[in-house]
Amino acid sequence: MRMLEVSDLGHTYQGKDGAHTAIDGLGFSVEAGELVCVVGPSGCGKSTLLRTIAGLVRPTSGRVMLHGTPVDGVPSDLAVVFQDYSRSLFPWMSVTRNVEFPLRKLSRRKRAARAAEALSAVGLGKAGRKYPWQLSGGMQQRVAIARALAYRPALLLMDEPFASVDAQTRFELEDLLLRVRREQDTTILLVTHDIDESVYLGDRVLVLSKSPATVVADLDVPLGPVRDQIGTRASGEFVDLRARVAGMLQGNTPVGAR
Amino acid sequence: MNGAVRLAQRWAVFVVVLIAWQLVTTAADSVFFPTPIKIALDLQDKLFSPLLTKHILPGMGRMLFGWAVAGVIGVALGLLLGRSRVAVAYLGPVFTFLRSIPPPLMVPFFAASIGITRMQLPVIIFGSLWPVLLNSVDGARAVDATKVDTARVFRLSGPQWALRVLLPSALPKVFAGLRLSLSLALILMVVAELRGSEYGIGNQLQYARSDFDPLAMWSWIVLLGLLGYLLNSLLLLLERRALAWQPRHSLEARALATGG
Amino acid sequence: MIGLAGFFALWEAASRTGLVPDYYLRPPSVVLPTLVRLLGDNHFQRALVATVLATLIALVIATAIAVPAGLLLGSVPVVRRAVMTLVEFLRPIPSVAIIPLAVITVGSGPETKIGLAVYAATWPILFNTMYALDEIDPLHVQTARAFGVRRLSVLTRVALPSAAPFVLTGVRLALALSLGVVISTEFFTGGTIGLGQYAMEAAEGTNMMAEVLATTVLAGALGLGANAALEWAHRKAFAWSLPRGGER
Numbered sequence: 001m002r003m004l005e006v007s008d009l010g011h012t013y014q015g016k017d018g019a020h021t022a023i024d025g026l027g028f029s030v031e032a033g034e035l036v037c038v039v040g041p042s043g044c045g046k047s048t049l050l051r052t053i054a055g056l057v058r059p060t061s062g063r064v065m066l067h068g069t070p071v072d073g074v075p076s077d078l079a080v081v082f083q084d085y086s087r088s089l090f091p092w093m094s095v096t097r098n099v100e101f102p103l104r105k106l107s108r109r110k111r112a113a114r115a116a117e118a119l120s121a122v123g124l125g126k127a128g129r130k131y132p133w134q135l136s137g138g139m140q141q142r143v144a145i146a147r148a149l150a151y152r153p154a155l156l157l158m159d160e161p162f163a164s165v166d167a168q169t170r171f172e173l174e175d176l177l178l179r180v181r182r183e184q185d186t187t188i189l190l191v192t193h194d195i196d197e198s199v200y201l202g203d204r205v206l207v208l209s210k211s212p213a214t215v216v217a218d219l220d221v222p223l224g225p226v227r228d229q230i231g232t233r234a235s236g237e238f239v240d241l242r243a244r245v246a247g248m249l250q251g252n253t254p255v256g257a258r
Numbered sequence: 259m260n261g262a263v264r265l266a267q268r269w270a271v272f273v274v275v276l277i278a279w280q281l282v283t284t285a286a287d288s289v290f291f292p293t294p295i296k297i298a299l300d301l302q303d304k305l306f307s308p309l310l311t312k313h314i315l316p317g318m319g320r321m322l323f324g325w326a327v328a329g330v331i332g333v334a335l336g337l338l339l340g341r342s343r344v345a346v347a348y349l350g351p352v353f354t355f356l357r358s359i360p361p362p363l364m365v366p367f368f369a370a371s372i373g374i375t376r377m378q379l380p381v382i383i384f385g386s387l388w389p390v391l392l393n394s395v396d397g398a399r400a401v402d403a404t405k406v407d408t409a410r411v412f413r414l415s416g417p418q419w420a421l422r423v424l425l426p427s428a429l430p431k432v433f434a435g436l437r438l439s440l441s442l443a444l445i446l447m448v449v450a451e452l453r454g455s456e457y458g459i460g461n462q463l464q465y466a467r468s469d470f471d472p473l474a475m476w477s478w479i480v481l482l483g484l485l486g487y488l489l490n491s492l493l494l495l496l497e498r499r500a501l502a503w504q505p506r507h508s509l510e511a512r513a514l515a516t517g518g
Numbered sequence: 519m520i521g522l523a524g525f526f527a528l529w530e531a532a533s534r535t536g537l538v539p540d541y542y543l544r545p546p547s548v549v550l551p552t553l554v555r556l557l558g559d560n561h562f563q564r565a566l567v568a569t570v571l572a573t574l575i576a577l578v579i580a581t582a583i584a585v586p587a588g589l590l591l592g593s594v595p596v597v598r599r600a601v602m603t604l605v606e607f608l609r610p611i612p613s614v615a616i617i618p619l620a621v622i623t624v625g626s627g628p629e630t631k632i633g634l635a636v637y638a639a640t641w642p643i644l645f646n647t648m649y650a651l652d653e654i655d656p657l658h659v660q661t662a663r664a665f666g667v668r669r670l671s672v673l674t675r676v677a678l679p680s681a682a683p684f685v686l687t688g689v690r691l692a693l694a695l696s697l698g699v700v701i702s703t704e705f706f707t708g709g710t711i712g713l714g715q716y717a718m719e720a721a722e723g724t725n726m727m728a729e730v731l732a733t734t735v736l737a738g739a740l741g742l743g744a745n746a747a748l749e750w751a752h753r754k755a756f757a758w759s760l761p762r763g764g765e766r
Contacts, residue, residue: 054664080664087657091758092679101675102665131758151665267596272603290623348521355522358741360698362614362714363734365705366721370730371542445612449702452618460615467618475619479611486610 001067003155003187004030004053009062010212011048022048024212026062030155035181035188037198040208041249046191049213050159053189054080067154079153083160085140089132089147095119096128099147118150119143121180138169142176149180158190162197171229174201182225195249199241200227207248216248292473301477309462317458318485321447324382325440332387332439333432336394337424346395353392361385361442362449374454381450386439393435397428433497440493444486544728553732562716569700569713570740572628576635576696581689584640588647588685593673598648605644613638614702626707635699639692646688650681683756690748694741701737713737 009026012019022045030036040046051057053064055074064071066078079102082088089098099115106114119125122142132140141161148156161177162170174197181188192198198205199221207217221241223232232238276294283293292300304310339345364384368377401424409423425432451460459478466474526546532538533545544552556562591598613634624630654677662676663669704714717733720726753760 051660056660056663074663074666076666078664078666080661082657082661084657087655088661090658090661090676090679092682092756101662102667104667133758157664264599267599268603271600272607275604348524351522352525355525355738355742358694358745359734359738360694360701360741362698362702362705363717363737366717366730367734370721370727371539441610441612445614445698445702448612448614449705452614452706463615463618467622470622472619472622475622479615479619482615483607483611486612487606490610 001032002029003032003034003067004189005065006049006053007062007065009049009052009059009064011045011052011057012060021212023052024214026208026214028206028215028218030187030189032067032187033185034203035190035201036204036206037202038189038191038206038208039193039195039198039245039249040213041210042193044208044211045213046193046208047159049208050080050157050189050191053155054078054157075155077154079148079151079156081141081144081148081156081158081161083163085137085144085164086132088144089140091132093131094128095124095130095132095135095143098132098143099128099150101147102151114150114152115146118146121149121183122146122176136169138165138173141165141173145173145177145180149184149186152184154187156186156188158188160192161190163192163194170197175229177201178225178227195242195245196233199223199238199245200229200232205241205245207245217245219244290472292476296473297476297480300473301481304474304477304481313457313462314459314481317447317451317455317460320379320458321382321443324379324447325386325443328383328387328439328443329390329436331383332390332435333394336391336432336435337398337420337428340395340398340428341424346399350395353388353395357388357392361446365450365453369453375456378447378450378455378458382443382446385446386443389438389442390432390435393431393438394428397431398424400431401427430501433493433501437490437493437497440489441486444482444489448482542727544731548728549731549735552728553736556729556732556736561711565711565713565716566736568628568711569697569704572632572700572712573635573693573697576632576639576700577689577693579632580636580639580692580696581643583636584643584688584692585647585685587640588644589651589673589677589681591644592648592651592681593677609641613699617703617706620703621707626710628710630707631700631703631712634703635696638699639696642691642695643685643688646684646691647681650684651677653684654680683752683759686748686752686756690745690752693744693748697737697741697744 006029007027010021010024012021014020026049028036038046038049048057052059053066053071055064055071055078066075069075090101093101096112096115096119099118100111103111103114116125116128119128122145124139124142124146127135127139127143132143135143141164145161162173165173177188178201180186190198190201202221205217205219205221206215207219208214209216219241223235223237280293280295283291305314339349361381361384364381365377368380368384371377372380405423405427409419414423447458448460448463451458452464455461459482463475463478466472466478529543530545530547533540533543557566591601616634616637620630620634624633658676658680659672662672667675700712701714701717704710704712705718707715713733713736717730720729720733
């Protein structure tokens with residue numbers, strides 16, 4: 001089943017010095033159950049793309065289809081994990097309340113059960129009563145992931161989710177994400193600027209060009225569902241792929257840009 | 259957005275309210291609620307009469323003088339005390355207590371002790387002292403340790419330290435205090451003048467009350483609003499100038515958040 | 519606490535030694551017993567209750583007006599632009615200037631002092647609510663929107679809680695203002711009851727300085743207590759908004 005289809009997407013916004021085109025004629029699709037990584041140079045419009053898919057930003061051209069329905073406004077079965085966990089969690093709510101936040105429509109008991117389940121899935125079963133500011137950065141981002149999981153979205157969008165944590169925590173969180181998606185079978189679109197991360201996590205990697213962003217390549221990652229930080233990263237396929245992606249990112253400055 | 263549209267958005271409601279006020283008061287034709295046009299004309303008459311030099315200017319002058327005295331005492335004392343942990347520990351509660359007394363309540367006390375025609379200035383000074391003083395204490399305490407160490411390393415002299423490190427660091431807080439004090443001074447001016455002053459806008463308000471002249475009262479109220487607006491704007495202008503080196507911050511929000 | 523005790527000791531000494539004429543500045547050893555006596559006095563009790571009640575009623579009404587108004591002005595730029603000009607003209611008018619006019623038009627009942635106090639107390643709450651909305655983290659709003667929360671619910675579920683500490687600070691400022699205006703109004707509404715009226719009558723009477731000072735000290739203590747209570751509530755309810763270091 002096709003989960004997401006983005007066709008001929010463009011977004012131009014009015015900046016201080018004239019119009020700026022962040023993305024232009026961008027198209028790709030994501031099948032249900034896939035984990036697709038979008039990798040591109042900093043400032044290429046990755047975040048704009050993600051916000052457009054989430055319905056937070058209206059595209060100036062093209063369209064986004066979520067399981068066959070055009071996206072107009074924020075779809076009800078979609079969740080986002082932002083890079084900046086400290087600003088995306090609500091500081092006035094406990095961890096549990098944060099995870100329960102999007103579950104308004106459920107009964108209180110179901111809400112509590114879902115939150116507890118999601119929190120233990122990310123290894124924070126006992127932190128429910130704490131407040132976000134009492135947790136470390138990595139733990140805060142786990143809470144944000146738990147919140148998105150508890151919502152059980154058809155599509156989970158992640159915007160540079162591990163860019164603000166230290167390297168060790170980053171590895172842990174990457175493996176956590178891989179484990180959770182094996183268990184829950186979620187469709188994930190993850191945006192990152194880190195080439196290694198995109199290859200390590202993705203079933204497919206979409207390489208974007210510099211701004212205005214277009215899809216330069218759509219690569220399959222034949223590394224199988226189970227990966228590990230040391231073995232996988234040392235394998236020939238991994239090294240090959242990351243070299244290819246890196247080459248494309250560096251070599252591919254579209255003619256006329258800049 | 260278009261400039262003209264913005265201008266219209268800004269002023270439309272104001273103008274509509276003004277017109278509605280005019281229409282309603284014309285229709286009601288009540289002594290208590292004169293039309294805005296009548297008020298404006300009456301205010302104009304008052305401003306171009308001896309009342310200006312006999313009441314408006316001396317009263318405002320006294321208020322500004324009182325505010326300035328409170329400002330000088332408050333800033334000097336506040337910066338001095340703020341740098342001493344011991345002084346703050348001992349005097350903090352005293353100041354907080356004195357500040358908690360609703361300033362208008364100083365009117366009966368000063369009226370009975372100093373005299374009903376002479377108590378206006380002390381009431382204004384006493385009442386508007388606390389916001390400046392306490393904000394200055396806060397400001398002086400907030401000088402960060404690196405700045406203190408830097409000043410030590412460069413062996414700044416006492417006055418240099420006070421004028422070039424302490425005062426600039428504390429200035430945002432000091433200004434917040436000064437603005438709170440200014441609006442407080444205006445309030446206290448009115449309260450104190452309503453009670454037995456020989457001159458001032460408050461005196462004229464009281465006079466209009468005993469004369470049963472609502473039109474005059476409206477005029478004085480409007481004038482006080484205009485003067486309050488003017489003084490606050492001037493002080494804001496000065497503040498923006500003095501704090502131009504500061505990173506952007508919303509001055510009003512800071513002033514309100516730091517409390518008065 | 520030592521400081522406060524020292525202050526009263528100094529006051530006592532100044533008054534005893536005649537440094538200031540003790541007829542006017544009665545020493546605490548006279549004022550404090552007077553205060554105790556007054557607190558048992560029926561007339562004074564009624565004045566105290568009248569003033570405190572009027573202040574609190576005004577504060578509740580002002581909050582009920584200012585918080586929704588602040589949310590509206592803070593979240594709808596068009597409304598804000600349209601109304602701010604009017605607000606900028608109304609706000610600088612000192613509420614006490616309206617006292618004489620209010621007394622002759624409305625009368626000298628409690629509704630006059632409550633109305634004037636509401637006028638004075640509305641502004642700090644309104645502005646604090648409005649500015650708090652300006653400071654809301656856009657990512658909080660986006661997060662809520664991304665989870666399908668509708669715009670109106672974002673206002674109550676995200677904007678209001680994140681603005682709440684600011685609003686409470688506004689209420690704290692408004693409390694002091696409201697108490698001041700109630701007392702000021704009482705000065706000029708003869709025949710009603712209240713601390714302001716009581717102090718003014720005592721000041722005009724002979725040999726009543728101890729009563730004047732006792733009322734002043736009591737009002738100071740009230741203000742101090744109310745402020746401390748609100749600060750405590752702030753710390754309790756909004757621990758997340760306090761500056762913190764190393765509480766990991």
